[in-house]
Amino acid sequence: MTDQTTATMEREGRANALGNPMLTPVGVRAQPGAARTRGSLGPVQRILLGALLPAIVLGAWWLSTSTGFFAPHQLPSPVAVVQAGVDYAERGLLGTYIAISTQRVLIGFIAGAVLGLAVGALVGLSKLGDAFLSPMLGGVRAVPSLAWVPLLLLWMGIGEEPKVVLIAIGAFFPVYTTVATALRHVDRDLVEAGRAFGYRGVALFFTVQLPAVVPSVAAGLRLALAQAWLFLVAAELLASSMGLGYVLSDSQTTGRVDRIILAIVLLALLGKLSDTVFGLAERWAVRRWA
Amino acid sequence: MTDVSAALGALASTAHPVRFSGLGRSFGRPVLRDVDLEVAAGEVLAIVGASGCGKSTLLRIAAGLDAPTTGTATIDGTAVDGVDPRCAFGFQQPRLLPWRSIAANVSLGLPRGTAAAAGRKRVARLLELVGLADAAQLRPREVSGGMAQRASLARALARNPGVLLLDEPFGALDALTRLKMQDLLLDVHAAAPTTVLLVTHDVDEALQLADRVVLLGREPGAEGSTVVREIVVPGERPRDRGDARLAELRGELLEGLGVERHAH
Numbered sequence A: 001m002t003d004q005t006t007a008t009m010e011r012e013g014r015a016n017a018l019g020n021p022m023l024t025p026v027g028v029r030a031q032p033g034a035a036r037t038r039g040s041l042g043p044v045q046r047i048l049l050g051a052l053l054p055a056i057v058l059g060a061w062w063l064s065t066s067t068g069f070f071a072p073h074q075l076p077s078p079v080a081v082v083q084a085g086v087d088y089a090e091r092g093l094l095g096t097y098i099a100i101s102t103q104r105v106l107i108g109f110i111a112g113a114v115l116g117l118a119v120g121a122l123v124g125l126s127k128l129g130d131a132f133l134s135p136m137l138g139g140v141r142a143v144p145s146l147a148w149v150p151l152l153l154l155w156m157g158i159g160e161e162p163k164v165v166l167i168a169i170g171a172f173f174p175v176y177t178t179v180a181t182a183l184r185h186v187d188r189d190l191v192e193a194g195r196a197f198g199y200r201g202v203a204l205f206f207t208v209q210l211p212a213v214v215p216s217v218a219a220g221l222r223l224a225l226a227q228a229w230l231f232l233v234a235a236e237l238l239a240s241s242m243g244l245g246y247v248l249s250d251s252q253t254t255g256r257v258d259r260i261i262l263a264i265v266l267l268a269l270l271g272k273l274s275d276t277v278f279g280l281a282e283r284w285a286v287r288r289w290a
Numbered sequence B: 001m002t003d004v005s006a007a008l009g010a011l012a013s014t015a016h017p018v019r020f021s022g023l024g025r026s027f028g029r030p031v032l033r034d035v036d037l038e039v040a041a042g043e044v045l046a047i048v049g050a051s052g053c054g055k056s057t058l059l060r061i062a063a064g065l066d067a068p069t070t071g072t073a074t075i076d077g078t079a080v081d082g083v084d085p086r087c088a089f090g091f092q093q094p095r096l097l098p099w100r101s102i103a104a105n106v107s108l109g110l111p112r113g114t115a116a117a118a119g120r121k122r123v124a125r126l127l128e129l130v131g132l133a134d135a136a137q138l139r140p141r142e143v144s145g146g147m148a149q150r151a152s153l154a155r156a157l158a159r160n161p162g163v164l165l166l167d168e169p170f171g172a173l174d175a176l177t178r179l180k181m182q183d184l185l186l187d188v189h190a191a192a193p194t195t196v197l198l199v200t201h202d203v204d205e206a207l208q209l210a211d212r213v214v215l216l217g218r219e220p221g222a223e224g225s226t227v228v229r230e231i232v233v234p235g236e237r238p239r240d241r242g243d244a245r246l247a248e249l250r251g252e253l254l255e256g257l258g259v260e261r262h263a264h
Ligand SMILES: Nc1ncnc2c1ncn2[C@@H]1O[C@H](COP(=O)(O)OP(=O)(O)OP(=O)(O)O)[C@@H](O)[C@H]1O
Pocket: B027, B031, B049, B050, B051, B052, B053, B054, B055, B056, B057, B058, B092
């Protein structure tokens, strides 16, 4: 037990030494005592405390607009923003925009994540794959996301493809990096134990290596999902006729601050919702596999 | 004893002879050199030696987890090339998969192609034998170091190997459990024939369990360990711990280890 704890700590120490922030959430969870002693908040208290700041911001917003501190064309009131949402909903656009944006995020995320898993596995498991692929991928990764947009638009037009591809690029890298890093750092002793009992190749991968990296992979996927929302807006801002990013760019030209704020709030809610769902899945994965 | 036969008899193995000839292994500098050693089928051989002298390395070579730099290791006349399915390994650290229950970890050791029902039964019996029946569904992090080591032993036994390689399998156990597990090993050996290579740092344990004890160490002026002493242990098992002949051999082995210590 002591040996194992030490080994785990060493592994995480190494991962953190690499400066890989994606592995930290998993590492933190490995010391259950730390979380419990941090505070004595119950779940209800925690939710109330978390809701406090948004409530204050909302109150200040409402106050600053109702007292005329801000003119409506500078900062519309919360009611006006809700009104803008109702207006969109009545024209049937709200649901459509949310749906199309979510669809783009999901398709791009899944494509990027699957590719990231496959390439990450190749790079993390095979020295040959590592030497062959990681320099190139490191270079591609260094390209700022927006730099891809003109190229994608020229090559693929303004349909769904360039948006989904851009989001897939955004989702690919967090997954690729976490999977490759985690696989490189799987406890060698465990891999050797698996080999000693006759596991090789694919069987060894599914028996030892994959389960060992499930928690890190879950953390990487969660990060990729956040990245996918980021890239969605980049894609929709520049070339689209639908979606939340389109609302942002269109409202900028028409000067509709209420719609801009509506889009921002919706993006915040959707991003937070998907992150929460994924966070639960991640917690389960860590409990089950770590 | 009948318990053990029942648990292991179903999948009786044949013991294989093991042979190291002219074996050397270096990691930049020589660790093992000129190891010539023959282990008969069904023999229990204890390997003792100072820390870092290459005991684990020798076992790993026998298992095919590592390859010698010079010379060969053969099992039953065929050279070991890659992980050998005739061997089972009990590692110095338990090396249990943290995401699997103790029972699922033990079943990792079952020979390939074991039917699911037979495998479950065998695992359950082995867990009972090593005193872990109640811990079957626990995760490795939920059990003590000694329990983990017993699980690791059970995993190696599950294989019903022709050659059982044990690297200080009782190191983390308290005195009483250690005696029980030593008895278990002898019962297993009696019930299902297997060749045992047992690394230990406990000279008494070596003399209690083994047919023969070899001491690995350096010869003066040479780098790398080799077999510096070989002792055939007299008498049948179970041996009387107070036996005068054993006491004398014990002194001899300790002296061998002590000389080794001064040399460093
Ligand atoms: N993979 C490796 N790479 C480099 N050196 C190694 C490797 N494996 C073992 N060694 C070296 O070989 C020597 C023997 O190691 P080994 O683990 O076989 O010792 P040991 O006799 O089992 O020691 P202990 O009783 O402490 O377990 C050590 O000096 C060790 O540093």
